[in-house]
Amino acid sequence: MTDTGRSYLHVPEPSFRPGDKPTFDEMIIPQAGAVRRPPVDVHPDDIQDLARTIIRVMSSDNEAVGEWAASLTDEEALEGLKDMMRLRTMDARLLRAQRQGKTSFYMQALGEEAVACAFQKALEPGDMNFPTYRQQGLLITSGYPMTSMMNQIFSNSQDPMKGRQLGNLYSSKEHGFFSISGNLATQFVQAVGWAMASAIEGNDRVGVGWIGDGSTAEGDFHAGLVFASTYQPPCVLNIVNNQWAISTYQGIARGNAATFASKGLAFGLPSLRVDGNDYLAVHAVAKWAIERARKRLGPTLIEYVTYREGAHSTSDDPSAYRPKDEADGWPLGDPIERLKGYLIAKGVWSEDRHAQMASQIEDEVAAAQRESEAIGTLLEGDKPGPRDMFEDVYEEMPPHLREQFAQSLKEAGEG
Amino acid sequence: MAKKTMIEAIRDAHHIAMEADEKVVVFGEDVGYFGGVFRCTAGLQEKFGKARCFDAPICEGGIVGAAIGMAAYGLRPCIEIQFADYAYPAYDQIVSEAARLRHRSGGQFTAPMVIRMPTGGGIFGGQTHSQSPEALFAHVSGLKTVIPSTPYDAKGLLLASIEDNDPVIFLEPKRLYNGPFDGEHDKSIVPWSKHDDAEVPDGHYTVPLGKAKIVREGKDVTILAYGTMVHVAKKTAEDQGIDAEVIDLRTLVPLDTETIAQSVQKTGRCVVVHEATRTCGYGAELVSIVNELCFWALEAPVERVTGWDTPYPHSQEWDYFPGPKRLGAALNQIMEA
Numbered sequence: 001m002t003d004t005g006r007s008y009l010h011v012p013e014p015s016f017r018p019g020d021k022p023t024f025d026e027m028i029i030p031q032a033g034a035v036r037r038p039p040v041d042v043h044p045d046d047i048q049d050l051a052r053t054i055i056r057v058m059s060s061d062n063e064a065v066g067e068w069a070a071s072l073t074d075e076e077a078l079e080g081l082k083d084m085m086r087l088r089t090m091d092a093r094l095l096r097a098q099r100q101g102k103t104s105f106y107m108q109a110l111g112e113e114a115v116a117c118a119f120q121k122a123l124e125p126g127d128m129n130f131p132t133y134r135q136q137g138l139l140i141t142s143g144y145p146m147t148s149m150m151n152q153i154f155s156n157s158q159d160p161m162k163g164r165q166l167g168n169l170y171s172s173k174e175h176g177f178f179s180i181s182g183n184l185a186t187q188f189v190q191a192v193g194w195a196m197a198s199a200i201e202g203n204d205r206v207g208v209g210w211i212g213d214g215s216t217a218e219g220d221f222h223a224g225l226v227f228a229s230t231y232q233p234p235c236v237l238n239i240v241n242n243q244w245a246i247s248t249y250q251g252i253a254r255g256n257a258a259t260f261a262s263k264g265l266a267f268g269l270p271s272l273r274v275d276g277n278d279y280l281a282v283h284a285v286a287k288w289a290i291e292r293a294r295k296r297l298g299p300t301l302i303e304y305v306t307y308r309e310g311a312h313s314t315s316d317d318p319s320a321y322r323p324k325d326e327a328d329g330w331p332l333g334d335p336i337e338r339l340k341g342y343l344i345a346k347g348v349w350s351e352d353r354h355a356q357m358a359s360q361i362e363d364e365v366a367a368a369q370r371e372s373e374a375i376g377t378l379l380e381g382d383k384p385g386p387r388d389m390f391e392d393v394y395e396e397m398p399p400h401l402r403e404q405f406a407q408s409l410k411e412a413g414e415g
Numbered sequence: 416m417a418k419k420t421m422i423e424a425i426r427d428a429h430h431i432a433m434e435a436d437e438k439v440v441v442f443g444e445d446v447g448y449f450g451g452v453f454r455c456t457a458g459l460q461e462k463f464g465k466a467r468c469f470d471a472p473i474c475e476g477g478i479v480g481a482a483i484g485m486a487a488y489g490l491r492p493c494i495e496i497q498f499a500d501y502a503y504p505a506y507d508q509i510v511s512e513a514a515r516l517r518h519r520s521g522g523q524f525t526a527p528m529v530i531r532m533p534t535g536g537g538i539f540g541g542q543t544h545s546q547s548p549e550a551l552f553a554h555v556s557g558l559k560t561v562i563p564s565t566p567y568d569a570k571g572l573l574l575a576s577i578e579d580n581d582p583v584i585f586l587e588p589k590r591l592y593n594g595p596f597d598g599e600h601d602k603s604i605v606p607w608s609k610h611d612d613a614e615v616p617d618g619h620y621t622v623p624l625g626k627a628k629i630v631r632e633g634k635d636v637t638i639l640a641y642g643t644m645v646h647v648a649k650k651t652a653e654d655q656g657i658d659a660e661v662i663d664l665r666t667l668v669p670l671d672t673e674t675i676a677q678s679v680q681k682t683g684r685c686v687v688v689h690e691a692t693r694t695c696g697y698g699a700e701l702v703s704i705v706n707e708l709c710f711w712a713l714e715a716p717v718e719r720v721t722g723w724d725t726p727y728p729h730s731q732e733w734d735y736f737p738g739p740k741r742l743g744a745a746l747n748q749i750m751e752a
Contacts, residue, residue, distance in 0.1 A: 130484070161521045171520040178487065179520035183511040189477050190512070193484025200440060200466045200490065207484065219504070223477030230472055392518045393557050395525070395580045398625065398669035 012256060014249035018319060022326040029331055032059040033066025037284070040292045044270040051261040051271035054305055057280040058338055062345035064280055071284040072121075074348045080121060080279050081339050081349075083141045084113035085358060088336060089365045090146060091136075091310075094153055097369070098167075098314045102377040103153050105167045109134050111277070111309030111327065114335035115240055117141045118282035119208070122290050123176065127206040130178045130191035133168045134240065135210055142175040146368040156376030156383060162392075163384030185211055185218035188237065192224050195233035195299070206293045207235040214245020216260055217253045225301070229267035234293035236286070237264070237301045240276065242308035247321040264301030276306030277332040279339045305332065386412065419615040420607045422592045424566035425455045425531075428573040429493065431619050433463050436491060439577060441468040443478055443495030443531075452497060453533060453592060475505035479530060483512050486526045486582075493577050499534040499586060500543040506551070513582040514557030527580045529573070533589040534562070535643050535690050536722075537596055537736050540589075541729040547642070547691035547722070552584040553667045553700070559624055560667040562586040564645040565595075565612035568665060571622030579624060588642040596643055597650035598738030627671035629678070633660035636684035636749060639675060639701050641665065644688045644737065651739040657746050659686075667697055675701075676708040683714040684749050688742055693721040715752035720745045 016022040035055045038047050057069050064070065072080070091108040098106040109116065116137030120129070129138050139149060151158040153167040161171060171179035178187060178194075191209030198205045209224055216239060228235055239260045243250050250256070264271035270292070274285045282304065289300035307330040311318050318324075343349035376382040390397060390405040397405070419427065433439045441459055443451075447470035450457030459468040471478050475496055482492035496502045502509070513526045536545030552560045559581055563569040569587065576583040590596045594606045607613035631649050635658040638648040645663040652659035660678050664670065679685045685705050687698040698719045705717050720737045728735050 128488075159521075160523070161519065164521070165519050169519070171523050173520075173523040179516060179524050181511060181515075181519070183507055186480060186508055186512050189480035189508075190484035190487065193481030194488045195484070196481060197485040197488035197490045200485075201488075219476055220480060220508075223474050223480060226472045226474055227477050227481050392522045394559075394669075395517070399672065400669060 012249075012251035014251065014322070016323050016326065018321065018323055020323055022323045022329045024329055024331045027331060030054055030056060032056040033069065035066070035068070037067035037288070040288055040295060041297055042270070044268050047270055048265055051265055051273055052259055054273050054275050055281050055285055056275040056278050057284060058278050058342050062341040064342060068281055068284040071287050072280065074343070074346065076121065077280065077339065077343060078349065080117055080283070081336065081343065082357065082361070083117040083137065084279070084336050084339070085361050086146070086365065087113050087117065087137050087140045089361050090140070090149070093365055093369055094150070095314065097153070101379070102373065103155070103167050104378055105314055106153065107133050107168045107313045108310040109136050111334065112240060112242055112306050113137055114279040114282050114339070115276045115304045115306060118279045119238065119286040122283055122286035123206065123208070125176065127208065127290075128176045128178055128191070128194055129208045129210065130187035130194065131180060131210045132184070132187070132212055132215070132240070133180055134212070136168070136170070139170060139172065139175060139177055142177070144172050144175045144177070146365065147371050150369055150372035151375060154372055154377040156372065156381060158375050159384065162388040164389070184215040185220035188224035189220050189227055191237070192227040192231070192233060192235050192299075195235035195293070196227070196231050199231070199233045204234060204294045204296070206290055207233070209235060209237040211239055212245060213239065213241040213243065213250040213255055213260060214248060214253050216263065225264060225267045225269065228299040229269055232298040234296065235299045236289040236293055237299060239301070239303045240306065241303050242306050244308045244312070244322070246312045246316060259303060261301060261303035269299055269301045271301040271303075273303045273305060275332055276304030277335040277338060279335055280342070307332070416614050416616050418608045418613040419566045420593050420613070421563070421566045421569045421587065422454050424570040424615050425573055425587065426457060427615065428570045428577070429456060429459055430462070432493065432574055432577045433459065433467060435619065438489065438491045439467075439493060440485065440490050441493050441495075442471045444471055444473055444497050446470065446495050451495065453589065455531070455587075456495065475501055476508050479505040479508040479513065482528050483508060483516065483526050486528045487516070487524045491527050491577060493529040493531065496530060496532040498544055499532040499548050500546045502532055502548060509552070509558070509582075509584070510555050514555045517581070518557060525580060526582045529576045529583045529585050531585045531587060533592075534586040535588040535590050536727055536732065537590040537598075537600070537643060539729060539732055540727070542726045545727040547689065549586055549667055550691060550695060550697045553697050557582070558668065559583045560586070561624060561665065562588065562642045562667065563665065564588065564591060564642055564663050566607055566615050567612050568622050568628075570615055571620050572624070572665065574619065575621040575624050578621065583624070586642070590643045591646070595646045598647040598736065599650065600733055600738070622665070624666045625669040625671055627665055627674040628663045629660060629674065630663045631659065631661040633658040633682065635659060635682055636686060636746060637662060637675070637678040637682045639664060639685065639687045641667065641689065644690060647737070647739060647742060648688055651742045651746065654739060655743045655746055657750060659746065670704070672704055672708060675705065679705050679709040680712040683712055685709070685713070686718045686720060686742070686745050686749055688720045688737060690722050690737060692724045693719060694724050696721055715749045718745045718749050
């Protein structure tokens with residue numbers, strides 16, 4: 001057909017839809033160990049290529065290779081394996097609890113466990129994450145009690161958020177985990193502001209921004225990059241590219257026009273791209289960026305290449321927009337299986353010990369769930385009351401809210 | 416005690432707050448080296464250094480978002496949006512984040528911050544230099560909304576706002592920056608130096624949030640006003656020879672309903688006046704509250720005199736602005752009812 005010259009609207013499409021046979025043949029994946037590790041005080045202009053490749057440590061032979069290897073001891077790597085397993089086990093149980101009607105909503109981090117768990121391992125107490133709803137691994141790794149997470153999911157009387165927030169929107173100042181908002185991308189620039197405060201105060205505490213591939217299209221992503229670039233505060237800005245924003249593939253947010261990491265280059269930010277399913281690589285890159293921030297060398301932008309294996313949320317059915325077996329073809333594999341394989345190959349782990357730990361974790365998570373459910377679930381048991389709704393709107397309840405609180409009690413027959 | 420313009424009073428409040436508490440930081444577009452397009456932050460950078468007062472990229476969402484992060488860290492940002500008309504790109508950060516942070520985090524994180532923004536018309540500012548968006552903030556739970564009408568109140572309310580642990584929207588009627596304005600636009604401007612409310616004490620004092628002020632006592636009708644309209648209301652009452660009680664609300668949220676109710680129960684009549692557009696404006700809330708609290712004392716329906724439900728015009732400035740003529744007609748009408 002000849003070109004009529006008529007203008008047309010370009011609407012990017014993913015390569016595969018339900019019923020198609022998915023492949024990731026077009027993805028360019030460097031060998032593990034192939035990408036160099038620059039010194040932390042490198043000039044950003046000298047590492048622009050790192051925004052367009054993928055930093056990887058674990059090889060297909062289950063070896064840690066290259067300049068980014070050996071950021072962790074075997075013991076620490078084992079702790080990381082355990083963190084990821086605890087997260088995955090909790091996700092599975094809470095997904096089931098949602099299906100049983102014990103809560104209204106849940107979001108898994110299936111397949112993305114390495115990103116948050118390994119990053120948190122590189123942070124120190126006093127640093128602050130500004131997470132999205134899919135970085136539960138930060139809390140797990142920082143030692144936040146799992147029962148508290150479940151109390152939040154079930155909105156029971158022990159929910160630290162007092163029943164005010166939808167499930168998954170955790171908050172723990174003590175564990176360096178900023179209050180999650182439903183509004184996407186807002187926290188990205190807040191993280192930069194938090195780091196600016198750290199700089200104003202003359203401290204070296206690091207602020208960490210988190211965002212998904214889809215949300216990089218929001219204006220606050222741009223705001224975050226501008227403010228980070230202008231004021232050079234101690235922050236790390238993380239983009240978790242899991243290929244999907246609900247039903248929308250990452251090409252709609254222009255992950256195909258350029259890598260997400262490369263969006264930092266015009267701002268003069270050192271920008272790295274890393275294998276998000278490689279626990280050792282994520283940790284090594286996180287450590288590099290955090291060290292840079294702490295040494296007052298400025299912010300870093302990091303893109304984690306991973307895959308959202310589960311549904312977007314319990315309200316989503318991915319088979320309506322992507323092939324059911326797409327995850328099976330994902331070339332960067334599974335983060336837990338890969339770290340497990342590495343530790344076994346190294347001779348510090350075994351299938352038996354792994355099975356034993358899986359069973360222990362299953363028991364531990366089940367116990368936490370029993371404890372939490374005994375307090376209450378969304379519809380049963382001990383729940384937050386109306387006072388919890390009216391408090392904390394302001395530091396002190398103003399007259400109009402005191403009146404409305406009294407009226408709510410009256411309407412409930414308790415006034 | 417010296418007389419100050421509203422700009423000087425606001426600047427003075429900044430100096431005092433920044434001297435008293437090193438956690439107070441000031442930033443926004445052009446507020447640093449240059450001292451602000453209205454001069455409200457002049458001298459701050461020189462005195463307190465660039466880490467305490469600095470210029471920001473032209474990105475309202477970023478300015479408010481960064482301030483929220485700073486407040487969460489433990490600072491007390493007092494930031495500026497150049498015109499209230501340009502607050503909309505930051506509306507998500509203000510409504511979804513600053514206003515709700517304390518509530519949604521179970522009190523773990525708070526946003527003690529002030530967002531200053533010049534507001535209001537009467538200056539031939541056209542569509543995007545004249546708006547009065549206070550209803551958009553007053554509607555949001557978790558925000559406090561403040562608007563002064565005199566240099567004395569501007570300083571005291573700003574200091575109270577900076578010291579408050581909740582996020583405060585601080586609206587500054589730019590028409591009042593250099594002198595009071597009673598709506599008589601064809602007469603020469605009177606500077607603050609010739610006005611009693613321009614007496615501003617040196618040093619620290621606060622005007623409490625949530626407290627209205629009766630600026631003219633009267634027994635025939637209550638006028639509820641704020642910002643520039645306070646001066647219009649006083650002038651109109653004098654000109655019409657109507658013994659009106661004029662209340663300057665000063666804080667829209669939380670609202671001083673006690674002072675309002677006492678006054679309307681005494682006068683039996685009430686007129687609400689604001690520059691902002693009518694439909695769903697803050698006046699609707701005031702009318703509703705007066706009806707709820709004072710229904711049996713009312714001798715006439717509560718009236719509203721407001722800007723029209725149109726974008727703020729340029730050449731038709733004085734047809735739009737609710738000046739003494741329109742307010743006078745409403746007062747006479749309500750007195751006959």
